[in-house]
Amino acid sequence: MTAPLPPGSTIGILGGGQLGRMSALAAAELGYRCHVFAPEADSPAMQVAAARTVAPYEDPQALAAFAAAVDVVTFEFENVPAATLDRLEPLVPCRPGVAALRVGQDRVLEKRFFEQAGVAVGAWREVTSRDALDAAVAELGLPAVLKTTRLGYDGRGQAVLRSPADLDAAWARLAPRPLILEAFIPFEREVSAICARGVDGAVVTFDVTENRHHRHILDLSIAPAPVAPEVAAAARGAVVRLAESLELVGLLALEMFLLPDGRLLANEMAPRPHNSGHWTMDACLFGQFALHVRAVAGLPLPEPGRHHDAVMKNLVGPEVYARWGELAARPDVALHLYGKAEAREGRKLGHATRLLPPGSVAEAPEPHYLSPL
Ligand SMILES: Nc1ncnc2c1ncn2[C@@H]1O[C@H](COP(=O)(O)OP(=O)(O)O)[C@@H](O)[C@H]1O
Ligand SMILES: [Mg+2]
Structure with a gap:
């Protein structure tokens, strides 16, 4: 058992993207400071950080100084080199640890790990x-x-x-x-499940989400996924089994294909906050970033407490992003923009979550009609 980090402590975040930005904002709500380490200056996370190191992930001096300046380390970018965490782990607690990072960044290791843990794959x-x-x-x-x-x-x-x-x-x-x-999996839907696991091994899960992609990029997340209760329970059970077998501390997201016969096949996992969990920050009492910070800081993990149905739209590329003013005027939409300097095609620039009364998704003839845009 590790004591919770007291407020005023510093959480080190490897990676400078929007996942780090929203983690740092959630950490600030609990009185923590975040120190962001990333190779790019003025990245989305650095704009909201208390301290920043701009250096390559391979820089030993910069990593040693970072370890000395923070109380715990996490990552928001799954392609941080495993060697970076290997270097940090003897110096400072890393949550999640290098084992989860290694598996999550290699599709072959991931598939083998799913099979060993008894989670079906194609x-x-x-x-x-x-x-x-x-x-x-x-x-x-x-x-x-x-x-x-x-x-x-x-x-x-x-x-x-x-x-x-x-x-x-x-x-x-x-x-x-x-x-x-x-x-090629002839899926009926794509779904994901996210859990948070604490230092004491306690686990909480979010409602299962349906994910729709456009040009292979996540476009919409629909929560709760309109699937049978047994399917939702199986999806939640799978992500928990994986988190437990990795002894992971933090968040784990699992992307799955749902077949027409009701079976689930795991696609890939991410040991970090996940795009398909962005709706949780507005539709739950405790969203994925809040629970991530709590897990990393050794705090108790309350149930998420979803109070709305939600449909999240990614704002990808300049054309959709240009409609931010329209979205900002909507009373039923929570808008999040990431502070990226260049609005390039194919880039995730923000997201908008439409909040709906509970039951709306199940009653809708087609849930994508509930999209904010
Ligand atoms: N084996 C597959 N069968 C059918 N569709 C797939 C398959 N693999 C990937 N896809 C489609 O491509 C998307 C992106 O693939 P994924 O493996 O999740 O990679 P990434 O999210 O890292 O780009 C999936 O969400 C799915 O829509
Ligand atoms: Mg994917």
């Missing part, structure tokens, strides 16, 4: 050569999805293979990076 093969790709396609069939095992996000580093003629171009684009071939 068929997959590691692909280490062009011949291995042919063999994997022969075994799994087409369509299939070829992905880089590391550093993929928002659909980057992926190719859908529909016919044998697609293999050469996909190989040319993605190799020589390590690859994985996944059977």
Whole structure:
């Protein structure tokens, strides 16, 4: 048992993006200071931090000084090198630890870990050569999805293979990076479940969320997901099992495919706040960022206490972002903008959550009609 961090303590955050920004804001509400470590100056998290280090994740002096300046370390970016946490862990508590980071940043380790923990996944093969790709396609069939095992996000580093003629171009684009071939899952819906696990091992889960993607980027999250109660319970059970088998302290998010027969297949996990949990900050008494900070700081973890249904829309790219004024005028919409200097295409610039009376999602003929935009 570790005593809770007293107010006034400093939480170190590796990564400068919007997840760190919203974590730092939640930490400030409990009287904590945040020290953000990231390679980019003026990043979204640094704008709201009490202290900042702009340095590469590999800089040993900067990491040693960071460890000495903070009381606990967490990360908001899942591609922080594992070696960075290896260096920090002997100096300062890291929550979550390097084991969760390592698994979460490699699709092959992730798939093996899901299988070992008894969480079902679709068929997959590691692909280490062009011949291995042919063999994997022969075994799994087409369509299939070829992905880089590391550093993929928002659909980057992926190719859908529909016919044998697609293999050469996909190989040319993605190799020589390590690859994985996944059977294409004809899902009915995509859902995610998020849990928070404390230093004492206590776990709380959020309502399961349905996620709709546009061009492989999350577009809408709908909560609670309109799925059967057994499906929701199975999704929550899966993320808890994974968090427990990693002995993770912090948040764990699990993305899953729901098949037409009601089975769930795990897709990928993230040991950090997750885009599909953004609705929780406005529709729950304790949102994902609040529970993340509480877990990392060793505080008790209350039940989230959802008081509204919610539909979250990501503001991706300049055109949607340009409608921020319209969204700011809506009494039923909570608007969050990330302070990014460049409104580039494909970039997540903010999100808007429409709050609805409980039961609205289940009653809607099609929940995306409830989107804020
Ligand atoms: N094996 C698959 N079968 C069907 N759709 C997939 C598959 N893998 C990925 N997708 C689609 O692409 C999206 C992004 O893929 P994902 O593996 O979650 O990578 P990332 O979120 O890191 O970009 C998924 O949410 C899903 O819509
Ligand atoms: Mg994903």
